[in-house]
Amino acid sequence: MATDITLLWASGSHACWRVMIALEEKNLQGYNQKQLYFEKGEHKSKEVLEINPRGQLPAFKCGDLPLNESCAACFHLECKYKSQGTKLIPDCEDEKALILQRVFEVNALTEKSSIVLYYNWIVPEGERHDSAVKRNKEALTAELKLWEGYLQKASSGFIVGKNFSLADVIVYPAVAYLFQNGLSEQRYPKLAEYYKGLMNRPSIKASWPPTWKNAPKQETLKDI
Amino acid sequence: MATDITLLWASGSHACWRVMIALEEKNLQGYNQKQLYFEKGEHKSKEVLEINPRGQLPAFKCGDLPLNESCAACFHLECKYKSQGTKLIPDCEEGRALILQRVFEVNALAEKSSSVLYYNWRVPEGERHDSAVKRNKEALTAELKLWEGYLQASSGFIVGKNFSLADVIVYPAVAYLFQNGLSEQRYPKLAEYYKGLMNRPSIKASWPPTWKNAPKQETLKDI
Numbered sequence: 135m136a137t138d139i140t141l142l143w144a145s146g147s148h149a150c151w152r153v154m155i156a157l158e159e160k161n162l163q164g165y166n167q168k169q170l171y172f173e174k175g176e177h178k179s180k181e182v183l184e185i186n187p188r189g190q191l192p193a194f195k196c197g198d199l200p201l202n203e204s205c206a207a208c209f210h211l212e213c214k215y216k217s218q219g220t221k222l223i224p225d226c227e228d229e230k231a232l233i234l235q236r237v238f239e240v241n242a243l244t245e246k247s248s249i250v251l252y253y254n255w256i257v258p259e260g261e262r263h264d265s266a267v268k269r270n271k272e273a274l275t276a277e278l279k280l281w282e283g284y285l286q287k288a289s290s291g292f293i294v295g296k297n298f299s300l301a302d303v304i305v306y307p308a309v310a311y312l313f314q315n316g317l318s319e320q321r322y323p324k325l326a327e328y329y330k331g332l333m334n335r336p337s338i339k340a341s342w343p344p345t346w347k348n349a350p351k352q353e354t355l356k357d358i
Numbered sequence: 359m360a361t362d363i364t365l366l367w368a369s370g371s372h373a374c375w376r377v378m379i380a381l382e383e384k385n386l387q388g389y390n391q392k393q394l395y396f397e398k399g400e401h402k403s404k405e406v407l408e409i410n411p412r413g414q415l416p417a418f419k420c421g422d423l424p425l426n427e428s429c430a431a432c433f434h435l436e437c438k439y440k441s442q443g444t445k446l447i448p449d450c451e452e453g454r455a456l457i458l459q460r461v462f463e464v465n466a467l468a469e470k471s472s473s474v475l476y477y478n479w480r481v482p483e484g485e486r487h488d489s490a491v492k493r494n495k496e497a498l499t500a501e502l503k504l505w506e507g508y509l510q511a512s513s514g515f516i517v518g519k520n521f522s523l524a525d526v527i528v529y530p531a532v533a534y535l536f537q538n539g540l541s542e543q544r545y546p547k548l549a550e551y552y553k554g555l556m557n558r559p560s561i562k563a564s565w566p567p568t569w570k571n572a573p574k575q576e577t578l579k580d581i
Contacts, residue, residue, distance in 0.1 A: 187504065188466075199455055203462035210455045231423055231434040238427035241465060242412075261487045280411065 139165035142182055142193040144172050145345040146314075148244065148307035149204035150192040155303045156208040158337030160219035169344070205237055208303050220337075222300040229295045236284070236293055236301040243281060244308050246274040251315055251354055275358055278322060281309075285324035291331040298335070306332055314346055316356040363389035366406055366417040368396050369568040370537075372468065372530035373428035374416040379526045380432040382560030384443035393567070429461055432526050444560075446523040456517045457524040460508070464528050467505060470498040471531065475538060475577055499581055502545060505532075509547035514554045521558065529555055537569055539576040 139162060143150035157165055170176035170191060178189040185193035186202040194200065194207045196214070201207040212222045223230055249256065249270045257266075290296040293305050309329050313319070319326035332338055363386060367374035381389055394400035394415060402413040409417035410426040418424065418431045420438070425431040436446045447454055473494040478486070508516065517524045532552050536542070542549035555561055 196455070199452055201455055201459050203459050206455065206458035206462045209458050210451075213454065214451060227434075227438060228423055230437065231420070231425055231430065234430035234433050235425050235427050238430045258489065261485075261490055263485045265482065266485055 136162040136164040137166065138197045140185070140195040141165060141167045142170055142185065142191060143167065144170050144177065144191045145343040146311075147172075147191055148311050151307040151310075151341060151343065152204045152304050153192050153194055153207045153211075154341035155306070155337045156211045156222070156300075158340050159222060159298075159303065160211050160215040162211070162215065162219075163340075205304055208300060212300055220298060222298075222303060224295065224297065224299065226295075229299075232294045233299050233301040237304050240305050240308055243277055243305075246270070246277045247308065247312060250274050250358070271358060274355075278312075278317075278325065278358065282322050282324050285328050288328075291328065293328070298332075302332065306338065312355060314343075314351055316351055316353040317358060318356060321358075360386040360388040361390065362421045364409070364417075364419040365389060365391045366394055366409065366415060367391060368394050368401065368415045369566040370534075371396075371415055372534050375530040375533075375564060375566060376428045376527050377416050377418055377431045377435075378564035379529070379560045380435045380446070380523075382563050383446060383521075383526065384435050384439040386435070386439065386443075387563075429527055432523060436523055444521060446521075446526060448518065448520070448522065450518075453518045453522070457522050460516055460524040461527050464531055467501055467528075468531050470494070470501045471535060474498050474581070495581060498578075502535075502540075502548065502581065506545050506547050509551050512547065512551065514551065516551070521555075525555065529561065535578060537566075537574055539574055539579040540581060541579060544581075 136157075139157070141150070141153060141157070143154065157163070168181075170179070170182070172191075176182070177191050182191065182193045183189055185195050185200050188202065190202065192202065192204055192207065194202055194204075196207070196210060201210055208222075223233060250267075253262070253267060253270065284293065288294070292298055292302050294301045306328075309325055310333075313326065313329050317325070360381075363381070365374070365377060365381070367378065381387070392405075394403070394406070396415075400406070401415050406415065406417045407413055409419050409424050412426065414426065416426065416428055416431065418426055418428075420431070420434060425434055432446075447457060473480075474491075477491060477494065481490070513519045515521055515525050516528045529551075532548055533556075536549065536552050540548070
């Protein structure tokens, strides 16, 4: 039941967004939710720490069960609510395996994006180096080439196979995040096509980060 | 069939070790395998790149399907060979959910361990700072406290009362810490977990060969 589910989330957090997309896809609208703000330090509040001792978002509970790793939450929702909403994990074994591969692989993409986007946030002033900034950008560029390649081979607008799957739930927010931060659509046409192609999917549209709706796009990644 | 499976691996790589434990647990001994050496740059060789374009280990193939993410490979082996060997994912929904949680969470532990253990490998000389080293050690300490907490009520396994996929994936990361000198006194529950599973057949059979005769490192003794 949607009312057994609780999600504390922040706008723009790709990990939170994944869970929201999964909830929409499984027809679980009406879950208990609250938008929090990193800038106000709300991710370290008592209500978050009660669910997620790491003080991170998402803080997610299904019944009494905390499941703060966003991918774990998405897998769990698909298993528990298998008979309703979109089928996010196909029966075909090979496709299931490739979904697993992309789900675990997306961490490399988000890690490399974060170190470029949040360098000044992650690294104290006295420890910053232009050489590190350059290296991080090169690493992100190499990573993006891989994902552009995966989408070259994918023919149907989804990251795996011919249907929207758990891999899209988990990968799409990471890709959207890149374009929200100015990634070049000319340099990464397949990623751009993927991004635009799923933008109006109901679950994605319904959960689109509210702080992105009226804000101008950032330009941080335009030279990547 | 074991002979459809290929694994290129390196000793001491916790990601490779996970896959080897899973293969043992699913009674898939006899798979095609080759030990490679990072020090010789063999992870960037043509035979690795053909399976894993990232030039990382493990490089793993099940039939024609490359599955280089170690956790993905472990999940796949459990699903494909569900009816043989140890049942690594229980039917119980809550047990399964907690396994998923720990599997995805172990990345935080592995990353924070690596930041401390491989600082000089990852960070070029001109960019190293004592303040960063200190911060990385503090982060690892906080992370270890969490895992010590997860094991307080344990039956010897990271989730539930049976060996599961969570142990396949978490155990190598924990063993790695003790191989590098983590204090058993300061982390008694982690130490108990480490020693308790050391002689499990799948773990014993796949124990990193380079650890067998090598002295333990001391890098983490003050953590």
